[in-house]
Amino acid sequence: MDIESIRDYCLRKRAATEEFPFDDTTLVFKVAGKMFACMPLERPDMLTLKCDADYALDLREQYSAIEPAWHFNKKYWNQHRISELDDSLVMHLIDHSYDEVIKKLPRKTREEINNLELE
Secondary structure, three states: OOHHHHHHHHHOOOOEEEEOOOOOOEEEEEEOOEEEEEEEOOOOOEEEEEOOHHHHHHHHHHOOOEEEOOOOOOOOEEEEEHHHOOHHHHHHHHHHHHHHHHHOOOHHHHHHHHOOOOO
């Protein structure tokens, strides 16, 4: 997947938004104000995603292209060299990250998001 495909895929998620909260070159995708994906535009082959702690460890053991995320809590965040991963795996990991964020939101917020129409 390239950077535009990832951007489009992330923005198709219910209530997903994009912004540059850190600087002008780090694109962040959020749902309900919570980050689920981060892409440094200067390194378009890298994608940082949230992950279940145990699954994060399993992924790191299984794929050399998945490592603990540098500036994030390494227990829950992985960075991925997407050029070395199958597109289907990248999409699955984006879905997993989004779901990890959604499940931590208050019930009312989750229900509001689930009731939104997909574009």
